[in-house]
Amino acid sequence: MSHYQKLVQHAQKIANFNHLAAISGWDQAAVMPSGGNEARSNAMAELSVLLHQLNTQPQLSDWFNEAEQEHLSPLEKASLREMKQRWQHANVLPQDLVQAKSLAGSKCEHAWRTQRKQNDWNGYAKNWQEVVNLSQQEAQIRSEANNSTPYDAMLALYEPGTTTESLDIVFNDVKSWLPNLVDRVIDKQDQECVLQPTGSFSTTSQKSLGLQIMQFLKFDFNHGRLDESVHPFCGGVPTDVRITTRYDENDFIQSLMGTIHETGHARYEQGLPKALAGLPIGEARSMGIHESQSLFFEMQLGRSPEFINHLSRMASQQFNAHQDLAFSTENFRKLYTRVEKGFIRVDADELTYPAHVILRYEIERDLMNGDITFQDVPELWDHKMQAYLGLSTKNNFQNGCMQDIHWTDGAFGYFPSYTLGAMYAAQFMASMRKQVNVSEVIESGDLSLIFAWLDENIWKKASQFSTNELVKQATGETLNAEHFKAHLKSRYL
Amino acid sequence: MSHYQKLVQHAQKIANFNHLAAISGWDQAAVMPSGGNEARSNAMAELSVLLHQLNTQPQLSDWFNEAEQEHLSPLEKASLREMKQRWQHANVLPQDLVQAKSLAGSKCEHAWRTQRKQNDWNGYAKNWQEVVNLSQQEAQIRSEANNSTPYDAMLALYEPGTTTESLDIVFNDVKSWLPNLVDRVIDKQDQECVLQPTGSFSTTSQKSLGLQIMQFLKFDFNHGRLDESVHPFCGGVPTDVRITTRYDENDFIQSLMGTIHETGHARYEQGLPKALAGLPIGEARSMGIHESQSLFFEMQLGRSPEFINHLSRMASQQFNAHQDLAFSTENFRKLYTRVEKGFIRVDADELTYPAHVILRYEIERDLMNGDITFQDVPELWDHKMQAYLGLSTKNNFQNGCMQDIHWTDGAFGYFPSYTLGAMYAAQFMASMRKQVNVSEVIESGDLSLIFAWLDENIWKKASQFSTNELVKQATGETLNAEHFKAHLKSRYL
Numbered sequence: 001m002s003h004y005q006k007l008v009q010h011a012q013k014i015a016n017f018n019h020l021a022a023i024s025g026w027d028q029a030a031v032m033p034s035g036g037n038e039a040r041s042n043a044m045a046e047l048s049v050l051l052h053q054l055n056t057q058p059q060l061s062d063w064f065n066e067a068e069q070e071h072l073s074p075l076e077k078a079s080l081r082e083m084k085q086r087w088q089h090a091n092v093l094p095q096d097l098v099q100a101k102s103l104a105g106s107k108c109e110h111a112w113r114t115q116r117k118q119n120d121w122n123g124y125a126k127n128w129q130e131v132v133n134l135s136q137q138e139a140q141i142r143s144e145a146n147n148s149t150p151y152d153a154m155l156a157l158y159e160p161g162t163t164t165e166s167l168d169i170v171f172n173d174v175k176s177w178l179p180n181l182v183d184r185v186i187d188k189q190d191q192e193c194v195l196q197p198t199g200s201f202s203t204t205s206q207k208s209l210g211l212q213i214m215q216f217l218k219f220d221f222n223h224g225r226l227d228e229s230v231h232p233f234c235g236g237v238p239t240d241v242r243i244t245t246r247y248d249e250n251d252f253i254q255s256l257m258g259t260i261h262e263t264g265h266a267r268y269e270q271g272l273p274k275a276l277a278g279l280p281i282g283e284a285r286s287m288g289i290h291e292s293q294s295l296f297f298e299m300q301l302g303r304s305p306e307f308i309n310h311l312s313r314m315a316s317q318q319f320n321a322h323q324d325l326a327f328s329t330e331n332f333r334k335l336y337t338r339v340e341k342g343f344i345r346v347d348a349d350e351l352t353y354p355a356h357v358i359l360r361y362e363i364e365r366d367l368m369n370g371d372i373t374f375q376d377v378p379e380l381w382d383h384k385m386q387a388y389l390g391l392s393t394k395n396n397f398q399n400g401c402m403q404d405i406h407w408t409d410g411a412f413g414y415f416p417s418y419t420l421g422a423m424y425a426a427q428f429m430a431s432m433r434k435q436v437n438v439s440e441v442i443e444s445g446d447l448s449l450i451f452a453w454l455d456e457n458i459w460k461k462a463s464q465f466s467t468n469e470l471v472k473q474a475t476g477e478t479l480n481a482e483h484f485k486a487h488l489k490s491r492y493l
Numbered sequence: 494m495s496h497y498q499k500l501v502q503h504a505q506k507i508a509n510f511n512h513l514a515a516i517s518g519w520d521q522a523a524v525m526p527s528g529g530n531e532a533r534s535n536a537m538a539e540l541s542v543l544l545h546q547l548n549t550q551p552q553l554s555d556w557f558n559e560a561e562q563e564h565l566s567p568l569e570k571a572s573l574r575e576m577k578q579r580w581q582h583a584n585v586l587p588q589d590l591v592q593a594k595s596l597a598g599s600k601c602e603h604a605w606r607t608q609r610k611q612n613d614w615n616g617y618a619k620n621w622q623e624v625v626n627l628s629q630q631e632a633q634i635r636s637e638a639n640n641s642t643p644y645d646a647m648l649a650l651y652e653p654g655t656t657t658e659s660l661d662i663v664f665n666d667v668k669s670w671l672p673n674l675v676d677r678v679i680d681k682q683d684q685e686c687v688l689q690p691t692g693s694f695s696t697t698s699q700k701s702l703g704l705q706i707m708q709f710l711k712f713d714f715n716h717g718r719l720d721e722s723v724h725p726f727c728g729g730v731p732t733d734v735r736i737t738t739r740y741d742e743n744d745f746i747q748s749l750m751g752t753i754h755e756t757g758h759a760r761y762e763q764g765l766p767k768a769l770a771g772l773p774i775g776e777a778r779s780m781g782i783h784e785s786q787s788l789f790f791e792m793q794l795g796r797s798p799e800f801i802n803h804l805s806r807m808a809s810q811q812f813n814a815h816q817d818l819a820f821s822t823e824n825f826r827k828l829y830t831r832v833e834k835g836f837i838r839v840d841a842d843e844l845t846y847p848a849h850v851i852l853r854y855e856i857e858r859d860l861m862n863g864d865i866t867f868q869d870v871p872e873l874w875d876h877k878m879q880a881y882l883g884l885s886t887k888n889n890f891q892n893g894c895m896q897d898i899h900w901t902d903g904a905f906g907y908f909p910s911y912t913l914g915a916m917y918a919a920q921f922m923a924s925m926r927k928q929v930n931v932s933e934v935i936e937s938g939d940l941s942l943i944f945a946w947l948d949e950n951i952w953k954k955a956s957q958f959s960t961n962e963l964v965k966q967a968t969g970e971t972l973n974a975e976h977f978k979a980h981l982k983s984r985y986l
Contacts, residue, residue, distance in 0.1 A: 016539035019532060020513050023520055031524075035715035036733025039512060039770070046509035050543075222528035240529025277532070 003066035004076060007083050008279065010063075014054050015278035019237050021047050026235040026242040030227040052098075055090035075281075075464070082280035082463050089157060092145045093138060101134040105409030112408045121378060121397040128408070132367060132374045135410040139368040151368040154413030158287040159420065161467045164365060167416055170423070170481045171358045177485065179388055182352055185339045185492040194334045195326035201252040201319060203228075209252070209318040210245060210259040216310065217263045217297065218451055219243075220270050232258050234265035234294075238277065241266040252315070253335055257298055264297025265290060267451070271459025281463045285470055287414065291421025292428065293458065299350050299422065300429040301450070303491070306442035308332045337491060341389045343399035350422070351492055355388040357419040360404070364412045377401045424471060426484040428458070431475040496559035497569060500576050501772065503556075507547050508771035512730050514540050519728040519735040523720040545591075548583035568774075568957070575773035575956050582650060585638045586631060594627040598902030605901045614871060614890040621901070625860060625867040628903040632861040644861040647906030651780040652913065654960045657858060660909055663916070663974045664851045670978065672881055675845055678832045678985040687827045688819035694745040694812060696721075702745070702811040703738060703752040709803065710756045710790065711944055712736075713763050725751050727758035727787075731770065734759040745808070746828055750791055757790025758783060760944065764952025774956045778963055780907065784914025785921065786951065792843050792915065793922040794943070796984070799935035801825045830984060834882045836892035844985055847915065848881040853897070853908040861905050870894045917964060919977040921951070924968040 001009075021044065028040050064084050072080060108127035115124045135154075142153030152163050210226060219226075224241035236242035243262035247255050268284055276282025284290045301307050312332040321327040339349050345356035363380055366372040372380065381401040382393045393400030401407075406414055432438060432453045441449050457474035464470075468478045494502075514537065521533050557577050565573060601620035608617045632643030639646040645656050703719060712719075717734035729735035736755035740748050761777055769775025777783045794800050805825040814820040832842050838849035856873055859865040865873065874894040875886045886893030894900075899907055925931060925946045934942050950967035961971045 013539060016536040019536035020517055020540060023533075024513055024516055027516055027520060031718065032733060033715050033718060035713070036730070039730060039732040040516075043509040043512035046506060047513060220528070222526050225524065225526060237529070237532060239532040240525060 002070050003063045004070050004072060004080060007060070007063050007067055007080070010054070010057070010060070011083055011280060012278040014051065017047060017051055017054065021051070022235055022237050023240075023242075026227075026244075029229045029231070029233065029235070030242065030244050052090070055087065060087055060091075078464050079276075079279055079281040082283075085160065086280050088145065092142055094141075097134065097137060097141070101131070101138060101410055104130040104134055109405065109408040112402065112405070116398045116402045119396070119398045119402075121402065124397070124402055125374060129374050131408065131410045135412050136368060136370060138410070139412070149369055151365045151413065154368055155416065156413075158414050158417050159467065160286060162286075162288070162416070162420065166479070167361065170479065171354075171361060171416075171419075173481060174354050174419075174485075175358060175388065178351075178355060179390075181488065181492070182339065182341065182355070182389070185351060186341070188493070189334075189339060192334055194338060195331050196251075196335070197253065197315075197319075197321070197324065197326040199319070199321075200249050202249060203247045205318055206247045206249075206252045206255060209314060210256060212314055212318070213256065213260060213311070214263050216314075216445070216447070217260065217267065217301075218447065219263050219266055223270055224266055226259070232262055234262045234269065236269075238269045238272045241269045252319075256311070256315070257302060257336065260302040261294045261298040264294035267297070267454070268293040268459055271455050272462050273460050276462055276464075283463055285458075285461075285463050285465075286467050287417035288420035288424060289458065289467060289470070291417050292424035293421075293454070295421045296425040296428060296454070300425050300487075301442065301447075303336050303350070304439070304442055305329075305333060306439050308336060309443070310445065339492065341391055343385075343391060343393065343396070344403055346404075351488055352389060354419045354422065357415050359384040359388060360415040363401075364407070364415065368412050420479070423479060423481050423484040426487040427471065427475050427477075427480055428454070429487070430483040431457075495563050496556045497563050497565060497573060500553070500556050500560055500573070503547070503550070503553070504576055504773060505771040507544065510540060510544055510547070514544070515728055515730050516733075516735075519720075519737075522722045522724070522726065522728070523735065523737050545583070548580065553580055553584075571957050572769075572772055572774040575776075578653065579773050581638065585635055587634075590627065590630060590634070594624070594631060594903055597623040597627055602898065602901040605895065605898070609891045609895045612889070612891040612895075614895065617890070617895055618867060622867050624901065624903045628905050629861060629863060631903070632905070642862055644858045644906065647861055648909065649906075651907050651910050652960065653779060655779075655781070655909070655913065659972070660854065663972065664847075664854060664909075664912075666974060667847050667912075667978075668851060668881065671844075671848055672883075674981065674985070675832065675834065675848070675882070678844060679834070681986070682827075682832060685827055687831060688824050689744075689828070690746065690808075690812075690814070690817065690819040692812070692814075693742050694740075695742060696740045698811055699740045699742075699745045699748060702807060703749060705807055705811070706749065706753060706804070707756050709807075709938070709940070710753065710760065710794075711940065712756050712759055716763055717759055719752070725755055727755045727762065729762075731762045731765045734762045745812075749804070749808070750795060750829065753795040754787045754791040757787035760790070760947070761786040761952055764948050765955050766953050769955055769957075776956055778951075778954075778956050778958075779960050780910035781913035781917060782951065782960060782963065784910050785917035786914075786947070788914045789918040789921060789947070793918050793980075794935065794940075796829050796843070797932070797935055798822075798826060799932050801829060802936070803938065804829075832985065834884055836878075836884060836886065836889070837896055839897075843915070844981055845882060847912045850908050850912040852877040852881060856894075857900070857905045857908065913972070916972060916974050916977040919980040920964065920968050920970075920973055921947070922980070923976040924950075 024040065024044055024047070028037070028044070032040060064087065067080055104127070108124075108131045111127055112124060136150065139150035139154050142156070143150040146153040146156060148156070149164060155162055155164070207226070214226060223239050224236065224243065227242065227244050228246060229244035230246060232243075232245045234241065234243045243259070243266050245255050245259045245262065268290060272282055272284065302311075309329050312327055312329045315332075316322045316324070316327045319327070325331060337350075339351045341352060342348060345353070348356050359381065362384065363372070363377055367374070367377070378393075378397060378401055385391050385393050385400070429438070432450065436449045436453055438450060441447060458470070461470055465473065472478050517533065517537055517540070521530070521537070525533060557580065560573055597620070601617075601624045604620055605617060629643065632647050635646035635649070636643040639649060641649070642657060648655055648657070700719070707719060716732050717729065717736065720735065720737050721739060722737035723739060725736075725738045727734065727736045736752070736759050738748050738752045738755065761783060765775055765777065802822050805820055805822045808825075809815045809817070809820045812820070818824060830843075832844045834845055835841060838846070841849050852874065855877065856865070856870060860867070860870070871886075871890060871894050878884050878886050878893070922931070925943065929942050929946055931943060934940060951963070954963055958966065965971050
């Protein structure tokens with residue numbers, strides 16, 4: 001057996017255990033009774049240890065060296081590249097740092113759940129200081145291995161190929177026009193009358209509506225399910241994708257769009273090529289590309305006027321509300337494109353969302369590069385929030401720098417993916433429109449041509465190409481944020 | 494660290510992986526979409542390989558030798574005994590035999606799913622011959638290690654401590670009175686008018702009723718769930734017990750009792766001592782004792798006149814059927830104690846069930862001991878079926894020796910557990926009645942005293958004692974089938 005083949009077998013073994021981790025994780029979030037949590041956490045920690053052992057097995061180093069000398073097809077070479085990248089990410093850190101960060105992260109996250117409610121920055125900072133410190137050490141070590149800045153090395157965990165240099169250019173441009181655009185749109189929308197659908201919308205009815213829309217979006221129910229969880233997510237494995245949503249019986253509007261968002265993630269997973277299953281090259285390209293698919297579904301498709309026609313029709317039917325003006329297409333369009341300045345990223349609308357992300361990006365970049373310390377964060381947050389959205393978070397930590405879970409356990413480098421995803425989604429849509437009459441297709445109710453484009457250009461390519469190459473093949477250019485800007489202007493002005 | 498402690502740590506590691514196997518298995522049976530099956534099976538097979546490696550790690554042999562020299566408390570000695578027994582079961586067979594049997598079993602079981610429908614004995618026999626042959630080899634090897642007959646060595650996998658010698662005495666006695674008792678009861682019931690509840694009983698309503706009864710039986714919903722599956726089972730782990738049932742919208746009667754049966758299994762698991770979690774000594778004692786708990790719930794409790802009062806009341810309420818004579822207590826009692834001779838074990842009632850088990854026991858015993866060959870089975874089946882229940886299965890393989898899944902993959906030695914469970918259940922009830930006024934307690938609707946007895950005498954003892962010792966401590970004697978006989982006569986005559 002060639003060394004390349006040994007690596008392939010090893011990757012498939014890892015994929016099998018990752019499969020069990022994904023299903024146990026889904027179970028824990030979606031169906032497990034709370035009394036099962038301690039034993040489950042122990043079992044999953046045991047599995048993490050095993051996965052770490054598999055990812056850091058000593059002989060892998062030789063296998064990679066040998067495999068690189070073997071005669072490989074271009075596809076195999078790409079596959080080797082992806083396997084090696086994962087191996088390097090897993091092996092570059094000393095084991096005691098990994099453990100220390102994991103412990104500090106768990107401690108900080110656990111306490112944060114209470115501290116956030118109490119707006120307790122000082123309590124939080126005590127734990128968080130250690131998380132930041134260990135993450136800086138991690139970034140330093142990774143930067144040496146990567147020959148990059150510390151923050152770029154963290155970014156590479158989520159967005160391989162994306163650099164601070166490119167992000168600064170793109171995000172600085174957004175900062176130059178977004179605050180003004182937000183103000184103009186809010187002024188314009190001030191005149192509008194928007195009706196919130198009122199009533200009690202039973203979970204059963206909402207679920208039924210969600211399933212109809214997933215069907216409409218051609219979610220493959222032979223390879224996936226819809227369930228409920230406190231924090232909606234897309235989990236499971238490509239052959240069995242588990243998406244979740246949460247229902248509020250007073251408001252179906254958010255949950256419905258959440259289901260559409262997760263369906264986008266799910267269809268990407270379901271569309272990954274079977275022939276590459278179990279290999280890193282067969283996985284989704286990056287967090288940003290994953291988010292581009294969920295946001296393509298939620299923002300590009302789901303909030304398009306033609307799609308909103310379908311939505312308002314289906315919702316009127318489900319809730320028997322044909323006479324209710326709140327269910328009119330016109331009102332649905334307003335509801336789903338309402339812009340408001342707010343403190344909370346996860347509640348933000350399409351237009352203000354990038355401001356939240358850029359703020360976090362700038363802070364975590366400087367934090368990882370050692371240009372600021374953890375103590376500078378609240379003031380910087382307040383300052384940037386005022387600049388980008390005109391809101392102050394002074395002494396309001398719970399709605400400021402303590403609002404997100406990401407940093408509590410040191411996931412620095414992840415936030416840019418959200419806005420990269422929104423930008424890629426707009427760019428894909430612009431490109432798709434050259435080949436497909438998207439509006440007509442959505443209106444027809446048969447979205448196959450849209451999905452065929454995504455499948456051909458994104459899903460089936462998995463991680464065969466770098467993000468830049470993938471985007472270039474799909475759209476003729478690498479990331480170009482002008483499409484996003486044009487999309488926002490056309491939708492909101 | 495002492496060698497005993499090393500063994501404890503190793504056992505807990507195995508328990509963690511068994512946890513993941515249990516949850517993935519539940520998921521596969523209860524919620525997984527069918528398209529997910531292939532990847533799931535691969536993942537679970539990978540986990541089986543790992544578990545086999547852990548159970549057969551070479552250093553374990555030394556650890557057991559060393560641990561036996563260490564100073565241990567009585568509880569630790571018992572724990573060591575249970576760990577060693579599991580280790581011996583896992584290590585006695587050569588790896589190629591394990592693999593060959595697993596392959597032959599999968600092949601036979603897979604083909605059986607079609608062959609049974611087609612009554613295709615010849616096709617089945619081709620695969621089954623190999624399963625029997627490999628199982629005989631297994632029994633031979635185990636018998637040498639156990640210093641017992643081959644069949645006793647197989648029996649020890651499910652019922653450690655139970656022997657052919659003791660079973661022959663007990664089962665021969667049952668054979669001497671059961672056929673006649675069945676005939677007398679059927680004659681008596683011939684006069685009765687029994688009404689089958691008719692109507693459509695929605696899954697939602699049935700589930701709601703099932704949950705009420707589980708609550709009544711003090712199932713701990715903080716450590717478990719009720720779901721649906723094609724074949725009802727009790728799975729999961731003690732901190733998170735997953736029971737399943739299936740619903741037939743035309744008939745709630747069977748499903749309801751099935752839920753009570755699985756709740757019995759579940760409460761045993763939920764009652765296992767937390768302090769021994771993750772160790773073999775903390776697991777359920779044996780298949781027979783497990784079945785004694787499910788049958789205690791289903792037969793001793795669930796079919797008692799006082800419990801049936803509660804059942805008919807709750808069902809009348811759930812289905813709004815207070816005026817329906819089919820829902821009367823009297824009719825429910827008749828429904829749940831109806832005796833009929835039938836071909837199919839899983840459909841058999843309490844009274845005829847032992848006949849099905851004894852038939853299988855006698856055949857598998859002689860098969861494993863090499864006294865008969867696989868070709869003798871259909872004729873023996875027919876012969877015994879005629880003797881015990883007066884039914885012929887000549888050329889009716891699908892309702893004869895091809896009806897059960899157990900033998901298709903070589904699970905010889907399991908069948909006696911079912912009737913041992915029924916006998917232990919009757920013996921426990923007889924003993925309990927000396928301390929608890931069971932009828933009054935059930936009537937009161939608060940069954941705590943009954944569960945306290947089971948907890949004290951069975952659940953919390955887990956595998957600390959041998960089955961014989963456990964039963965003796967609980968009832969003052971080892972297995973005594975007279976209690977079962979007395980119970981049947983008192984209920985059915």
